Amino acid sequence: MSIASVFDIALVSLILxxxxxxxxxxxxxxxxxxxxxYGLLLSIAWVRLHAVDVALTExxxxxxxxxxxxxxxxARSRSDDVDRVRVxxxxxLAAGALCALVVAGLAIAVFHPPAAVPTLAPTVMENLPPSGxxxxxxxxxxxxxxxxxxxxxxxxxxxxxxxxxxxxxxAWGGTPGLQVYAKPDPTLIFLAQLLPPVGIVFGIYMCWVGxxxxxxxxxxxTVLAAMWLLVIVAGLQKAPAISRLWLRVLLVxxxxxxxxxxxxxxxxxxxxxxxxAGYAKPLIVAVEGALTLSIAVALGMLAAGPxxxxxQQ
Amino acid sequence: xxATTVPDATTADGALLVLAIVLPVVGILLSFVLGGRCAERxxxxxxxxxxxxxxxxxxxxxxxxxxxxxxxxxxQPPLGITLRADGLSVAMMVAMAIxxxxxxxxxxxxxxxxxxxxxxxxxLVFWVMLMAISGAMxxxxxxxxxxxxxxxxxxxxxxxxPLVCLDGRAETLQAALRYLLFALLGSILYLIGTALLYGSxxxxxxxxxxxxxxxxxxxxxxxxxxxxxxxxxxxxxxLHLWLPPAHxxxxxxxxxVLSAVVxxxxxxxxxxxxxxxxxxLLSVAASQLIGVxxxxxxxxxxxxxLRQKRLKLLIAYSTVAQIxxxxxxxPLAFSADPLHLQYGxxxxxxxxxxxxxxxxxxxxxxxxxxxxxxxxxxxISELGGIARALPMxxxxxxxxxxxxxxxxxxxxxxxxxxxLEATIATGQWWWAIVITAGGLLTSAYIFIVLSRAMxxxxxxxxxxxxxxxxxxxxxxxxxxxxxxxxxxxLGPIDVLQVGRPEAPMVQLR
Numbered sequence: 001m002s003i004a005s006v007f008d009i010a011l012v013s014l015i016l017x018x019x020x021x022x023x024x025x026x027x028x029x030x031x032x033x034x035x036x037x038y039g040l041l042l043s044i045a046w047v048r049l050h051a052v053d054v055a056l057t058e059x060x061x062x063x064x065x066x067x068x069x070x071x072x073x074x075a076r077s078r079s080d081d082v083d084r085v086r087v088x089x090x091x092x093l094a095a096g097a098l099c100a101l102v103v104a105g106l107a108i109a110v111f112h113p114p115a116a117v118p119t120l121a122p123t124v125m126e127n128l129p130p131s132g133x134x135x136x137x138x139x140x141x142x143x144x145x146x147x148x149x150x151x152x153x154x155x156x157x158x159x160x161x162x163x164x165x166x167x168x169x170x171a172w173g174g175t176p177g178l179q180v181y182a183k184p185d186p187t188l189i190f191l192a193q194l195l196p197p198v199g200i201v202f203g204i205y206m207c208w209v210g211x212x213x214x215x216x217x218x219x220x221x222t223v224l225a226a227m228w229l230l231v232i233v234a235g236l237q238k239a240p241a242i243s244r245l246w247l248r249v250l251l252v253x254x255x256x257x258x259x260x261x262x263x264x265x266x267x268x269x270x271x272x273x274x275x276x277a278g279y280a281k282p283l284i285v286a287v288e289g290a291l292t293l294s295i296a297v298a299l300g301m302l303a304a305g306p307x308x309x310x311x312q313q
Numbered sequence: 314x315x316a317t318t319v320p321d322a323t324t325a326d327g328a329l330l331v332l333a334i335v336l337p338v339v340g341i342l343l344s345f346v347l348g349g350r351c352a353e354r355x356x357x358x359x360x361x362x363x364x365x366x367x368x369x370x371x372x373x374x375x376x377x378x379x380x381x382x383x384x385x386x387x388x389q390p391p392l393g394i395t396l397r398a399d400g401l402s403v404a405m406m407v408a409m410a411i412x413x414x415x416x417x418x419x420x421x422x423x424x425x426x427x428x429x430x431x432x433x434x435x436x437l438v439f440w441v442m443l444m445a446i447s448g449a450m451x452x453x454x455x456x457x458x459x460x461x462x463x464x465x466x467x468x469x470x471x472x473x474x475p476l477v478c479l480d481g482r483a484e485t486l487q488a489a490l491r492y493l494l495f496a497l498l499g500s501i502l503y504l505i506g507t508a509l510l511y512g513s514x515x516x517x518x519x520x521x522x523x524x525x526x527x528x529x530x531x532x533x534x535x536x537x538x539x540x541x542x543x544x545x546x547x548x549x550x551x552l553h554l555w556l557p558p559a560h561x562x563x564x565x566x567x568x569x570v571l572s573a574v575v576x577x578x579x580x581x582x583x584x585x586x587x588x589x590x591x592x593x594l595l596s597v598a599a600s601q602l603i604g605v606x607x608x609x610x611x612x613x614x615x616x617x618x619l620r621q622k623r624l625k626l627l628i629a630y631s632t633v634a635q636i637x638x639x640x641x642x643x644p645l646a647f648s649a650d651p652l653h654l655q656y657g658x659x660x661x662x663x664x665x666x667x668x669x670x671x672x673x674x675x676x677x678x679x680x681x682x683x684x685x686x687x688x689x690x691x692x693i694s695e696l697g698g699i700a701r702a703l704p705m706x707x708x709x710x711x712x713x714x715x716x717x718x719x720x721x722x723x724x725x726x727x728x729x730x731x732x733l734e735a736t737i738a739t740g741q742w743w744w745a746i747v748i749t750a751g752g753l754l755t756s757a758y759i760f761i762v763l764s765r766a767m768x769x770x771x772x773x774x775x776x777x778x779x780x781x782x783x784x785x786x787x788x789x790x791x792x793x794x795x796x797x798x799x800x801x802x803l804g805p806i807d808v809l810q811v812g813r814p815e816a817p818m819v820q821l822r
Contacts, residue, residue, distance in 0.1 A: 098498070101541065102505065105534035109509045112530040118515025123392055144392045147334075147385045151452070151464045154338055155471055157345065158445055162475040165438040169481070172434040243348075243432060252342045259338065271323070271387035272331045 008048060015041045028074040035070060039063020052214035053137040056206075060222035068229070068303050132281030134212035141216070142284045146273040150262065153255045153291060156298050160251070164242055167306040173243035176301065177308035184235040192234030199227035207292040211281060217254070217288045221295030228300045239304045247297065254294030258287045326373050327383035330396040330455050332366050333406065337448030341441050349437030353426050356440040360417050363447055364410040371403040375805055380812035382457075390518030395457040397519070399812030401664060402454040404805075405581060408668040409454075412573050412675050412791065413447045419679050419787040420566035435479055439567070445472035446570060453578045459507045459517045459590070462582060466503060466546070470496045473575045476567035477559045488558035495545050495555040499579065502542025509535035510590075519590050526591045536594065539586060546579035549640060550610035553633045560629040565682020568625065572632045573675035577667050580639055587643065588660065588813075595647045604644030608747040610637030615754035619761075624681045624691040627758060628674070634751060635670045635717060639663055641732055641744055648739035658738065661809050662731030669724025669798045673716035676791035680710035683784060689777040693762055698770030700763075705785040707766050712792035714759035719752045724798025 018041060022034040039062040046055035121136070128139045141149045167174075203223035210216030231237045240247050261283050262273040269276045275283050340359040344352040374381055380399040387393070398406070420443070426436035445468055452465035474496065477489035511517055513532060514525045526532060548556040560572050587595045614634030621627040642663030683706045684699055685691045700707040716723035719730075729748055736745040 102502070102538065105505065105509070105538045108534040109512065109531040114513050114529075114531070117512065120391055120515055127388075127392060143386065144388050145394055145460070147394050148461055148464050151334075151338070151468060154341060154445070155464070155467045157341065158442070158468065158471040161345075161438060161441055162471055165434060165475045165479065166481075166486070167434060169434050173432060245346075248346050248348070252345050255338075256342055259335070259342070263335070265386070266328070266331075269387070271384065272328070272335075273386040274388075 011041065011045060011048065015045060028077060029071075032067060032070040032074045036063050036067030039067060053135070053216070056214055056216075056219045060219045064226065065222055065299055065303070072303065072305060130277065130280065131275065131284070132211075133284065135210060135214065135216075137214070138210055138216060138284070138288075142287065143275070143280070146258075146262065150255065150258050150273070153258070153294065156295065157251060157255070160298050160302055163302055164306055167308065171307045171310050173241060174307040174310040175241045176239045176304035176306065184233070188234045189236065192230045192236050196227040196231060199223055199230075203227065203292070203296070207288055208285070210288055211285055217291035217295055220292045222299060224292065224296035225299035225303070228296065229303055232300075232304065239301075242301070242307050247301070250297045251294055251301075254287070254291035257290040261287060322382070322389075323384045324379070324382045326370075327381050327396070329366055329370050329373070330381060330383045330398055331385070333363065333370065333451040333455065334396075334448055336363050336366065337444040337451070340444040341448075344437065344441050344444070349432035349434075349440075350426050352437050352440035353421070353424065356417060356444055359444060360410075360414050360447060363451070364407075364414050367403070367406040367410040367451075370398055371407045371805075371808070374398055374400060374403045374811050375808045378811055390458065390521055391516035394461050395518060395520075396455045397457040397812075398455045400809045401581075401584070401812075403811075404664060404668065404809055405454050405577070406451060408671060409450050409574050409577065410447065411794065412671050413443065413450075413570065415787045415791050416566055416569050416573075416675060416679075417443060419569070419682075419784050422781050422784050423564060423566055435564075438475055438479060442472040442476050443570065445469075446574060450574060450578055453581055457519050459510065459519065459522070461517075462585070463500070463504055463507055466500055466579065466582070469575060469578050470500060470546075473571055476571060477563045479564050479567055482562070484558070485562040488555070488562045492555045492559040495548075495552065499542040499544075499546035502538045502545070503582075506535040506537075506539030506542070509538070519585065522590055523592060526594065528594060532591065532594070536586065536591060540583060543579045543583045543586070544606070547576050547583065547639075548633060548636060549606055550613055550633065550637065551606075553610065553614070553636070556633055557626055557629040560632060560678075561623070561625040565678055565685070568629075568682070569675040569678040572629070572678055573671040576632070576636060577671060580636070580667060584660075584663070588646075593647075595643065597644075597647065600644045600647040603640050604744060607637040607640030607643075608744070610634060610640070611747055611751040612637075612754075615751055615758070619754065619758045621758075622693055624684060624693055624696070624762065625678070627693065627762070628677050628681055631677075631717060631755065631758070632670075632674060634755070635666070635674070638666050638670075638729070638732070638748070638751070641748065642666075642735075644741060644744065645732060645735040645739055648741065657810070658731045658735040660813075661806065662728050662735060664809055665724055665731065665798070665801075665806075666728035669716055669728055669795050672791045672795035672798065673713035673723075673725065676709050676788045676795065677713040677717075679784065679788035679791070680706045680713070683780050683788065686778050687776045687780055688774075693765055695771065696762065696765040697768045698774040700766040702774055702776060703780060703785070705789055706780065707763070709785070709788040709792040710766075711759070711763055712789075712796050714755075714763070716792075716795040716798075718756045718759060722799035723796045724801070725795070727799045727802055 015038065018034055018038045022031050022038060025031050025034060039058055043055040043059035043063065046052070046058055124136045124139055124144070127144070128136055131139055131143045133139045133143070203220045206215040206223060207217055207220030210220070232239050265274040265276070266272050336359050340355050343355050347355070370381060380397055383396040385394045385396065420439060424436040424439040426433065449465050449468035449472060452468070453462060456462045456465055474489055474493045477492055478485040507517065509531050510522065513529070513535070514522050516522050516525070545552040560568050563571060611634050614630050614637060618627050618630035618634060621630060642659040645659035681691060683703060684696070687703055688699065716725040719725040719728070729752065733745055733748055736742060736748070
């Protein structure tokens with residue numbers, strides 16, 4: 001057995017064990033920590049499967065961002081007596097049945113693979129050169145399936161508005177609370193001063209390199225959002241009031257630029273969301289840059305939660 | 314196996330399909346920047362514009378007899394995405410656009426923001442979400458690609474859930490959370506199925522996949538997961554648990570859009586899946602099982618509705634029952650002899666049921682909202698005198714009720730008539746019993762409400778608030794539409810068959 005396969009078996013066992021303990025631990029807080037670890041391990045598994053783009057997304061969104069959101073939810077519910085609510089047997093039974101259904105479906109598919117696995121990967125590589133992109137994932141996201149990518153960004157905006165809508169009416173337009181996190185201590189403040197310059201450069205690099213290599217707007221945006229949140233949590237900066245015009249403008253900048261370029265494609269390239277010959281790469285990089293900014297702001301505000309304090313006049 | 318045809322190219326006027334999706338997106342982005350005070354005005358321009366686009370698309374498809382097609386970005390499937398408007402798409406597009414516009418008129422009273430000096434919460438959220446729902450529904454109707462349809466489902470979910478808890482009461486928050494969990498479950502099951510199908514056939518395009526699809530374990534697993542997921546989103550019995558608290562707790566305008574429009578989105582995807590993506594693959598046994606679920610929904614939903622004390626809950630449970638009718642079309646369409654599928658009546662009846670329920674149910678939720686506003690409660694036992702105070706509202710409620718019962722000449726009558734005809738044509742008399750019994754139960758609770766409303770008040774009636782006339786007119790307009798829908802039999806009903814294959818293919822390899 002090679003070292004690689006020993007590593008893989010160990011990794012898979014660890015993922016299963018962490019997955020099981022996510023269900024078995026008693027408190028919501030412990031479950032969330034397990035879930036974040038699970039996400040990180042899963043991203044290593046994606047690297048082993050040579051899907052680096054997926055690995056980056058899993059680490060950034062699956063483990064990192066989702067973990068942070070769940071952590072916020074766990075902290076909020078700790079103040080109430082949600083932990084005391086016991087899940088009844090019918091619900092457990094239903095959840096178990098559902099999981100069994102999904103596992104059975106996946107098992108059927110895995111044990112009966114088609115004789116020749118059809119794939120679009122060669123077709124993607126053939127059609128990639130005109131766009132000037134080097135990363136086939138970016139090609140799929142911004143050239144071949146640009147409509148999906150554009151609308152997914154709208155979904156993120158709707159999710160944010162959905163979170164904001166949970167605010168009490170008197171706090172509308174005010175600032176998110178973020179009170180659920182720990183009180184800032186010297187170590188946190190030191191980290192919040194040290195990390196952001198590095199993180200911002202890294203986030204911008206991830207966005208920039210996405211056209212050629214694994215990376216892209218979502219991953220870069222998440223890193224930027226993490227840096228912003230660190231500064232807010234450490235108390236060095238306040239979360240902005242949700243009624244601020246600059247905040248709203250930043251949120252829509254990415255989707256608006258994407259849409260405008262898409263509509264311009266109608267005039268200059270004969271189809272909605274088509275790029276004129278020779279201009280594809282600069283346009284896509286511009287869209288990715290704007291999207292990175294919008295995603296960073298949206299994710300940061302999502303984690304900050306609904307407004308809780310009315311804006312000071 | 315049919316010869317693999319060249320993927321469809323963009324047709325003339327195909328660009329209209331892009332407009333149907335882009336207009337609401339523009340509205341969402343503009344509202345975010347300009348704020349809640351302008352959101353209503355933006356929706357007031359863009360929603361009617363969307364209705365206009367839908368009408369033009371409908372006319373083009375109806376008169377041309379050919380689907381409209383647009384290839385996004387100029388990339389043909391399997392690499393790119395195609396938008397395709399066939400008969401089913403355009404009929405649903407127009408119907409939903411009309412319902413959404415009238416709901417918009419009704420909602421002005423509750424979410425009007427023109428006079429406000431600063432942005433407030435509910436108007437911004439409501440109008441943005443209403444535009445998002447209209448865009449998402451259009452995308453569901455014309456999306457020609459399984460993953461694009463997933464994105465549309467997500468748009469729909471994230472637009473619908475916040476509407477449930479718009480007034481912020483604790484119990485509506487709980488209802489919204491439960492809805493969110495069911496809806497996300499549905500999304501994830503649909504996504505797993507989509508991934509499995511791509512793994513098996515190397516395409517996500519509906520037309521290409523329908524040419525390649527064949528009976529094999531992975532396909533069945535994918536189809537099962539997707540169907541169960543969409544059942545959860547459509548609230549088909551027994552996955553309906555989230556619907557009554559969510560639809561009954563939301564503000565009236567939101568209830569109307571949730572009950573009339575949103576559940577039809579995931580239902581439409583189930584139709585797409587079994588009639589277009591994998592035509593002929595639904596086995597007789599499976600189609601009977603879907604029918605049994607539908608029949609259980611009709612019987613249980615109606616009986617529980619009969620026992621309700623609050624008007625809005627009664628209407629919500631009636632939605633559970635009416636959703637059941639939608640699923641009777643599966644056993645009727647996929648009956649014994651798969652080589653000679655009688656699509657016509659069952660499919661037309663099912664889609665007509667979806668449309669007539671949308672108009673009738675929106676009218677009834679609006680009427681219930683007006684009753685609540687006027688009385689300050691919606692206890693059925695204390696409705697006495699309301700018919701005298703709000704005659705137009707109760708008339709709208711009654712007309713909507715007639716449509717749900719299925720009395721001629723309503724759309725509900727025509728839908729149930731077509732379904733009954735299909736039961737006779739295919740010799741499945743047992744569904745006819747369910748359809749008739751469901752109609753009887755429905756008439757029971759409609760008459761209970763109407764007789765209470767027309768009875769004398771127990772104490773002199775004092776109205777809490779004056780009800781604006783235009784709200785009553787909007788409800789009545791929808792109710793009249795649901796009545797007149799029966800007349801489409803004389804006109805554009807054949808549009809539903811545009812773009813349908815003559816005889817669906819079955820490939821058993």
